[in-house]
Amino acid sequence: xxxxxxxxxxxxxxxxxxxxxxxxxxxxxxxxxxxxxxxxxxxxxxxxxxxxxxxxxxxxxxxxxxxxxxxxxxxxxxxxxxxxxxxxxxxxxxxxxxxxxxxxxxxxxxxxxxxxxxxxxxxxxxxxxxxxxxxxxxxxxxxxxxxxxxxxxxxxxxxxxxxxxxxxxxxxxxxxxxxxxxxxxxxxxxxxxxxxxxxxxxxxxxxxxxxxxxxxxxxxxxxxxxxxxxxxxxxxxxxxxxxxxxxxxxxxxxxxxxxxxxxxxxxxxxxxxxxxxxxxxxxxxxxxxxxxxxxxxxxxxxxxxxxxxxxxxxxxxxxxxxxxxxxxxxxxxxxxxxxxxxxxxxxxxxxxxxxxxxxxxxxxxxxxxxxxxxxxxxxxxxxxxxxxxxxxxxxxxxxxxxxxxxxxxxxxxxxxxxxxxxxxxxxxxxxxxxxxxxxxxxxxxxxxxxxxxxxxxxxxxxxxxxxxxxxxxxxxxx
Amino acid sequence: xxxxxxxxxxxxxxxxxxxxxxxxxxxxxxxxxxxxxxxxxxxxxxxxxxxxxxxxxxxxxxxxxxxxxxxxxxxxxxxxxxxxxxxxxxxxxxxxxxxxxxxxxxxxxxxxxxxxxxxxxxxxxxxxxxxxxxxxxxxxxxxxxxxxxxxxxxxxxxxxxxxxxxxxxxxxxxxxxxxxxxxxxxxxxxxxxxxxxxxxxxxxxxxxxxxxxxxxxxxxxxxxxxxxxxxxxxxxxxxxxxxxxxxxxxxxxxxxxxxxxxxxxxxxxxxxxxxxxxxxxxxxxxxxxxxxxxxxxxxxxxxxxxxxxxxxxxxxxxxxxxxxxxxxxxxxxxxxxxxxxxxxxxxxxxxxxxxxxxxxxxxxxxxxxxxxxxxxxxxxxxxxxxxxxxxxxxxxxxxxxxx
Ligand SMILES: Cc1cc2nc3c(=O)[nH]c(=O)nc-3n(C[C@H](O)[C@H](O)[C@H](O)COP(=O)(O)OP(=O)(O)OC[C@H]3O[C@@H](n4cnc5c(N)ncnc54)[C@H](O)[C@@H]3O)c2cc1C
Numbered sequence: 001x002x003x004x005x006x007x008x009x010x011x012x013x014x015x016x017x018x019x020x021x022x023x024x025x026x027x028x029x030x031x032x033x034x035x036x037x038x039x040x041x042x043x044x045x046x047x048x049x050x051x052x053x054x055x056x057x058x059x060x061x062x063x064x065x066x067x068x069x070x071x072x073x074x075x076x077x078x079x080x081x082x083x084x085x086x087x088x089x090x091x092x093x094x095x096x097x098x099x100x101x102x103x104x105x106x107x108x109x110x111x112x113x114x115x116x117x118x119x120x121x122x123x124x125x126x127x128x129x130x131x132x133x134x135x136x137x138x139x140x141x142x143x144x145x146x147x148x149x150x151x152x153x154x155x156x157x158x159x160x161x162x163x164x165x166x167x168x169x170x171x172x173x174x175x176x177x178x179x180x181x182x183x184x185x186x187x188x189x190x191x192x193x194x195x196x197x198x199x200x201x202x203x204x205x206x207x208x209x210x211x212x213x214x215x216x217x218x219x220x221x222x223x224x225x226x227x228x229x230x231x232x233x234x235x236x237x238x239x240x241x242x243x244x245x246x247x248x249x250x251x252x253x254x255x256x257x258x259x260x261x262x263x264x265x266x267x268x269x270x271x272x273x274x275x276x277x278x279x280x281x282x283x284x285x286x287x288x289x290x291x292x293x294x295x296x297x298x299x300x301x302x303x304x305x306x307x308x309x310x311x312x313x314x315x316x317x318x319x320x321x322x323x324x325x326x327x328x329x330x331x332x333x334x335x336x337x338x339x340x341x342x343x344x345x346x347x348x349x350x351x352x353x354x355x356x357x358x359x360x361x362x363x364x365x366x367x368x369x370x371x372x373x374x375x376x377x378x379x380x381x382x383x384x385x386x387x388x389x390x391x392x393x394x395x396x397x398x399x400x401x402x403x404x405x406x407x408x409x410x411x412x413x414x415x416x417x418x419x420x421x422x423x424x425x426x427x428x429x430x431x432x433x434x435x436x437x438x439x440x441x442x443x444x445x446x447x448x449x450x451x452x453x454x455x456x457x458x459x460x461x462x463x464x465x466x467x468x469x470x471x472x473x474x475x476x477x478x
Numbered sequence: 479x480x481x482x483x484x485x486x487x488x489x490x491x492x493x494x495x496x497x498x499x500x501x502x503x504x505x506x507x508x509x510x511x512x513x514x515x516x517x518x519x520x521x522x523x524x525x526x527x528x529x530x531x532x533x534x535x536x537x538x539x540x541x542x543x544x545x546x547x548x549x550x551x552x553x554x555x556x557x558x559x560x561x562x563x564x565x566x567x568x569x570x571x572x573x574x575x576x577x578x579x580x581x582x583x584x585x586x587x588x589x590x591x592x593x594x595x596x597x598x599x600x601x602x603x604x605x606x607x608x609x610x611x612x613x614x615x616x617x618x619x620x621x622x623x624x625x626x627x628x629x630x631x632x633x634x635x636x637x638x639x640x641x642x643x644x645x646x647x648x649x650x651x652x653x654x655x656x657x658x659x660x661x662x663x664x665x666x667x668x669x670x671x672x673x674x675x676x677x678x679x680x681x682x683x684x685x686x687x688x689x690x691x692x693x694x695x696x697x698x699x700x701x702x703x704x705x706x707x708x709x710x711x712x713x714x715x716x717x718x719x720x721x722x723x724x725x726x727x728x729x730x731x732x733x734x735x736x737x738x739x740x741x742x743x744x745x746x747x748x749x750x751x752x753x754x755x756x757x758x759x760x761x762x763x764x765x766x767x768x769x770x771x772x773x774x775x776x777x778x779x780x781x782x783x784x785x786x787x788x789x790x791x792x793x794x795x796x797x798x799x800x801x802x803x804x805x806x807x808x809x810x811x812x813x814x815x816x817x818x819x820x821x822x823x824x825x826x827x828x829x830x831x832x833x834x835x836x837x838x839x840x841x842x843x844x845x846x847x848x849x850x851x852x853x854x855x856x857x858x859x860x861x862x863x864x865x866x867x868x869x870x871x872x873x874x875x876x877x878x879x880x881x
Contacts, residue, residue, distance in 0.1 A: 117681040118778045118804075140685065162630045173628065175637070176605050189853045196778035198597055198804055201830035201848040203646075203858050204604055207637025211630045225598075231687040255539035257562060257658030296689070297732075300725030355626040358540045387627040427628035435631070442631055446618045451633040453864035457857065469632060 003408060004092075004433045006053060006467040009099035013056070013079050020079065021057050024101065027069045032107070034058040043084070043102055047149075048092035048434055050350075050404065055082065055096035062107045064182060064190055064220040071218060072188025074101055080463050083214035085126065085157030088149045090351050091432025093161060093213050097467055103218055105156045111135055112221065119226040120179060120196050125156030125219045129163075132224065141226040144171035147428070148337055156219045162211030164428035166336070167293075169386035170261040171227065173428065175210040182221035183209065186459045195223060208454065213430050214465040216458040230295035233261065235332045236305055238312050239286030239319030243267055243381075246288035247361035249315040250385045253292070253308055254358060260308070263386035264291040264336050267365075270343075270380040270393070277342030280335030283319045290385065291336055339382040340393070347378075347395040348404075352411050354418030355389045355427035367417045368392050375410040377403075389427035390418065416441050431469045439471055452476055480506075481523045485530065488611065488619045488650050494525060495648070496617035499868045506874060507644030509548065509586030512573050522873055527585050530650055533557055535625075542608060542625055544653040547585025554584050558656060566657040567603050568594025568755075574765035575772065576835055585649045591641030594759040595692035595718070597801050598684075600657065604640035609653035612639060614646070615866025625653045638861070644874040646865040660720035664730055665692075665746040665754060668737050669711025673697060673783035673799075676715040679740040680802045681780065683717050686736060688729040692718030692755055693802040695783075700763035700798045705754050710744055718755060763798055764809045764835075771814035771836040772807065777829030779804035788822045789815075816844050 013020070021035045034040055035057045044052040056079075061067045074081045080100040087094045096102050105126035113122040116139060121132055129150040132143040146165035147153055153163070159181065164173040171177065180194030193209065194200035209216050240246040250263055266274065266282075266289045275282045282289060290312075294304040309320060323329040343349050356364045365381065372379040372394065383391035392414055396407035415425050415435060419442045425435045439448060452470055456462070462475070483505075485491040498505050505525045527548030534544040538561040545554060551569065558564055569592035571582055588610070593602030600606075609623030622635035639649060668679055676695035683690050696704055698712040709716075717733060719726050730745060737743050746754060757763075764772050777785060782803035789795050794811030808819070814833055823829045830848035833841065850858070866872065 115778075116685065117780045119684060120778075140687070162634070164628055168628070172601065172605065175634070176601050185853070185857075191851075191853050191857075193854070195828045196781075197776040197829040198801055199591075199593070199602060199776050201776075201832070202850055202854070203861060204591070204637045204641050205854070205857065207604060207640070208634055210637075211634050215633075228685050228687050230689075251539050254541060259658070296687075296721075296725055297728050299728045300722060303722050303724055355628045357537070357542070357626055359537065384628075389628045422624070423626050424624050424629045424631045426631050427626070428630055430630050431632060439632060442624075444621070446620050447622065448632070450614065450618070450620045450622070450865070451635060454633055454635065454638070454861060457860035457864050 003405070004051060004437065005472060006097050006433070007472060009097060010078070013099040017056055020077070023073060024057055024059060024070060027073060028059060028061060028066055032060045032062060032066070034060065043087070043096060043104070046087040046089040046092060046094040048090055048095065048432065050398070051092055051095055051433060053095055053097045055100045055102045056098065058102040058104055060104045060107050064184065067103060067218055067220050068184045068188045068190055070101065070103060071184050071186065074463065075187050078461060078463060080466050082465050083156070083160065083218045085154030085160065086128070086152045088153045088157065089161065089430065089432055090353070091426065091430045091434040093430050093432035093468060094157070095433065105154060105220070108220060115196065116141065118196050120223050121226055122221060122223045123155055124221055126154050129153050129155060129158055136226055140229050142229050143224055144177050144227050145174050148340060155222050155224065159210050159219050159222060160212070160214050161428065161430040164384070164389070166262040166264055166384060169263060169384070170259055175207060177225045178206060178210055178222060179225055180223035181206060181209060181219045183217040183219045185217045186464055211430070213432065213469055215455055215469060216464065231297050232301060233293055233295040233329070234301050234305065235291050235293040235323055235329050236308065237282070237319070237321040237332050238290040238292065238317045239283040240288045240290070241286065241316065241318055243288045243365045244362040245315045246290050247365060247385070249290065249312050249317070250361065251358045252311050252315065254386065256307065256311060258304060258307055260292050260294045260304070260386065262291065262293040263384070265289070265381065265383050265385035266336070266339070267381040269378065270339060270382040273342050273346060273380055274335040274339050277345065278335040278338045280331050282335055286318055291332055336382070343380055343393050343395070348398040349393040349395050350407055350411055351429070352390065352392045352394065352414050353426045353429040354415045354423055355387065356418050356421045356423035358388050360421040360423065361385065361388060364390065364417055364421050368414050371410050371413045371417070375406045377407055377410055387427070388423065412438060433468055436469055437471055480521055482526055483523065484526045484528050488613055491525070491613045491648055491650060492617040492619055495613055495615065495870065498523065498870050499615070499617065504873045505870050507648050507871060509583040509589065510550065511580035512578050512582050512586065513576065513590070525648055527583060534651065538563060541656040542653060543656060544625065544651060545584050546651050547583060547649045549584045551582040551584055551587060562659045563656040564659050565606065565654070566596060566600035567592070567606055568596050568759050569603060570594050570759045570761070575761045577767060584652055588640050588652050589643055589649060595694060595755050595800050599689070599691050604637055606654045607636050607640050607652060608655055610636050610639045610649055611651040612647040612649045615868055615870045620647070623653070627655060645862060645871055662723045662726050663718060663720040663748050663751045664726060665751040666717045666719065666730060666733050666737060667710060667744045667746060668715040668740050669713070669742045669744070671713055671715050671741050673786060675740060676713065677780055677783045677803045679715055679737060680717070682736060683733060684802055686733065688719065688733050689721070690717050691720045692716070694758050695799040695803060696763070697798060699796050703763040704757050705750060708750070711742060716754065718751060758800055761807050764807060769835065769837040771810040771840060772834050773810070773814070773819060773831050774834050775806040775808055775819070775823065775829065775831045777804055777806065777823060778827055781826040781829065782806045785822050785826050789819065792818060814840060814844050820848070
């Protein structure tokens with residue numbers, strides 16, 4: 001499977017390979033540059049594994065100053081730079097290219113400051129998402145955005161992709177929880193945006209940096225908000241006879257003015273896969289399952305759950321499973337959280353990430369099923385239903401190039417369906433290379449040109465992660 | 479004499495902007511004019527959103543609305559209240575503070591990134607803005623974002639448009655998310671704390687799992703200006719709780735018990751709660767009909783009272799605090815003392831100060847927005863150039879962006 005293109009490597013850069021490696025070795029402390037081909041292989045892709053490119057070298061700096069030095073050097077010689085966190089991007093955002101220096105933040109993994117009175121944590125960009133919550137949990141706090149990959153993915157990558165998670169329905173995604181960054185601009189200048197104050201002055205540069213997929217600069221430190229943990233949290237599980245009913249139930253819960261912390265959806269294939277893997281006690285005779293989680297005091301949870309269950313009954317819910325204990329709650333979530341891993345055990349899959357208006361959920365689920373059937377593939381749907389963020393997992397056999405091509409084609413059709421239903425190509429995984437060539441389906445030429453112009457204000461020569469996000473043809477001349 | 483352009487469509491807006499570029503005639507972008515201190519528009523022609531008005535789509539079940547930028551905020555709020563929904567970020571109304579007239583518009587709300595007491599749970603206007611249509615300084619009609627809650631498709635230009643104060647482009651349409659109006663709300667009041675004690679009490683309250691949705695401190699000097707003087711005691715530290723009735727009363731009990739160690743505790747009913755937080759939002763204490771300088775200062779919550787204490791030793795100030803102490807509304811007796819204010823902000827860990835009110839002469843002579851250092855200012859300038867290559871909106875950088 002090789003359909004998505006990369007920019008052709010710059011011959012001049014490739015020709016100077018050894019010289020560049022030598023210069024970078026001078027700029028960095030020992031053990032901070034990977035340049036042997038064999039050792040470069042682990043960096044050739046991310047979680048979008050169908051595409052691979054071995055980079056020219058990988059710099060693993062330990063300080064902001066070292067990031068700045070490498071960046072300045074690469075800028076001077078027009079060498080492409082691909083920032084990398086943990087490489088868990090599902091969109092190919094962290095896949096390098098042959099003429100690129102990867103700047104990996106894995107060595108910058110220290111928590112610098114935890115300030116409970118102001119409820120902030122300042123961390124280096126290579127700190128994992130979960131490490132923040134782990135560090136503050138004993139004191140009763142957490143960091144809200146919780147991608148399923150939170151054990152591995154870094155806060156720098158979360159900022160790169162503006163990542164979300166199951167609990168974002170109530171607490172928002174990365175951009176809503178980010179207060180400040182220290183970042184290195186393309187020419188090596190170090191700037192700080194925001195800080196411990198709740199808002200920053202002037203144009204919202206922090207807002208544009210978040211979700212910019214490593215194209216505007218390299219984040220080396222971040223200040224994020226901490227939130228006091230709720231008194232309690234309790235999920236309820238619903239089984240429905242049809243996806244339509246489940247979808248309509250979601251819309252009615254939200255429409256009734258109830259905002260749970262999470263509403264997760266699984267269809268029959270997803271239920272079966274997760275149940276086989278996690279033994280979560282999911283019903284095997286329903287077409288769709290919802291996990292709705294509420295939080296607060298006991299009274300509050302009782303009240304909300306009562307109202308939610310009543311709405312579900314109006315939609316003919318077949319199975320209602322209220323969790324009676326922390327163990328049961330954990331089990332309900334275990335099934336959902338292992339969805340990707342469990343799917344990976346039975347087949348290769350690509351994970352779509354389109355978002356649609358809630359009212360369009362049933363329509364898009366139907367359309368997805370049709371597309372999948374037409375291509376003779378299988379799909380498992382498991383996603384954040386409360387905010388319309390769909391994750392169809394398209395199952396295929398990676399050893400069969402035709403099957404893989406069909407899966408990619410079906411994925412593209414599903415994403416177009418999402419856009420046509422008033423939604424967007426990606427809700428939380430980012431564009432990367434995966435959705436790059438679909439951008440024109442969502443945006444008109446002028447829209448994209450405006451985005452690219454802003455990008456160029458940060459990186460006039462397009463050396464930061466240049467093969468990503470924007471279609472390769474029709475770019476402004478550097 | 480400046481001309482007021484009042485286009486009826488995006489296409490007409492585009493023609494006006496292209497003509498202005500051709501004639502090198504700068505434009506001032508104006509919404510409802512609530513922040514316009516002088517009628518003349520500084521001699522520039524005015525591009526007004528007044529005729530781009532109306533709700534385009536409202537879908538209560540999806541909690542989103544799309545409206546043309548010139549739609550009066552009142553119209554939006556009337557439609558929302560029918561479905562018991564609201565703009566969660568509580569946009570402030572500056573008219574009483576600034577002594578201005580005009581009608582707040584939804585475009586103006588987003589252009590100024592207005593945000594009120596619920597800031598730390600619901601975010602600012604920028605956090606609710608899902609999509610925007612605008613006409614840039616080249617006359618191109620551009621859309622950014624969309625109408626769904628989660629969207630990371632490309633660069634997030636909506637964030638840049640929020641809070642851009644008419645310096646990048648003319649917004650024609652905005653799509654934003656809504657939240658249900660909480661079933662009930664009440665306020666826990668702790669009396670007689672000094673500023674430092676109040677900061678500690680608010681930090682404690684915010685560390686509890688009771689979901690405080692507003693935390694303000696009204697020192698004795700301003701307390702009488704709120705709720706028509708009905709707040710009890712001397713200084714009042716106020717904490718708002720919102721949600722389902724049963725839950726709010728449980729949380730209030732818990733919070734009251736915890737706050738009792740700080741000082742005498744009382745509560746305000748839903749009606750007083752609504753009025754109080756509206757008055758805090760609108761800086762009621764300093765809506766005094768004067769032109770005494772008023773700063774809006776954003777710092778780390780625990781730094782707010784330290785800043786005021788430090789300034790007090792050097793000059794005459796009065797202040798109250800929102801956002802757990804991190805939003806300081808500061809009124810100066812006479813001179814704005816910009817240099818002094820910013821020096822102390824820096825010394826206390828950083829943040830920013832914007833001069834919101836002063837006489838026209840003082841405004842003109844003061845750096846009203848926070849200077850951001852060479853590298854960031856250069857970046858800002860490059861970004862502006864990408865939206866507005868001819869600099870047709872450049873004058874707004876000096877005037878519009880001051881608030
Ligand atoms: C099993 C699995 C489950 C997942 N679940 C979720 C989920 O629930 N929600 C969700 O949103 N995502 C999810 N993801 C996607 C992925 O984990 C996120 O996109 C994550 O934020 C990537 O972080 P990372 O550290 O791995 O970044 P990488 O993949 O290394 O990089 C991601 C992007 O950010 C850029 N970048 C990285 N670091 C920096 C930096 N310091 N400065 C500037 N740019 C940088 C890169 O260039 C790249 O474009 C999942 C992935 C997997 C494999």
